[in-house]
Amino acid sequence: MAQEDGSPVTSSPLQFFPWLSPGMGSPYPTWLRELKSEERGLYLIQLLYSCANHVASGSIENANIWLDHISQLASPDGDTMQRIAAYFNEALADRMLKAWPGCVRGYKSGHSGSNGRRKDGSYY
Numbered sequence: 001m002a003q004e005d006g007s008p009v010t011s012s013p014l015q016f017f018p019w020l021s022p023g024m025g026s027p028y029p030t031w032l033r034e035l036k037s038e039e040r041g042l043y044l045i046q047l048l049y050s051c052a053n054h055v056a057s058g059s060i061e062n063a064n065i066w067l068d069h070i071s072q073l074a075s076p077d078g079d080t081m082q083r084i085a086a087y088f089n090e091a092l093a094d095r096m097l098k099a100w101p102g103c104v105r106g107y108k109s110g111h112s113g114s115n116g117r118r119k120d121g122s123y124y
Contacts, residue, residue, distance in 0.1 A: 032073070041081030044073055048088050055092050063096055 035043065051066035067089055074085035 035073075037079050037081070040073055041079075044070065044081055044085040047073070048085060048092075051089075051092055055096050058099075060096060060099070063092070067093055067096075 047066055047070045051063055051070060054060075054063035054066060070085055070089045073082065074089050075082045076086045077083075078086070
């Protein structure tokens with residue numbers, strides 16, 4: 001999609017939810033968690049895209065903030081988009097942690113792993 005001047009259209013979650021900008025803390029209004037499934041899904045896609053860009057650019061602090069925001073809306077037990085977002089959130093966190101090899105070992109010891117199972121043996 002392009003604007004009239006030919007430049008690409010980009011949107012950011014900050015256009016719709018400016019209080020979620022990096023460094024603003026984590027004041028999650030309850031209505032944000034009560035979004036309709038379609039609205040929440042679109043918002044999660046935007047958050048994941050922004051987070052992936054921060055991870056790819058090595059902006060660890062900003063990526064961590066976005067991971068936190070995503071984790072407030074994503075759930076391995078939620079609707080389809082919440083489940084997908086939860087898995088991508090985990091994958092982005094794993095990729096970010098690879099920068100700290102000593103940290104990954106500690107994280108993996110209590111981590112469910114990529115086989116889709118929880119610690120208790122049940123599946124997501």
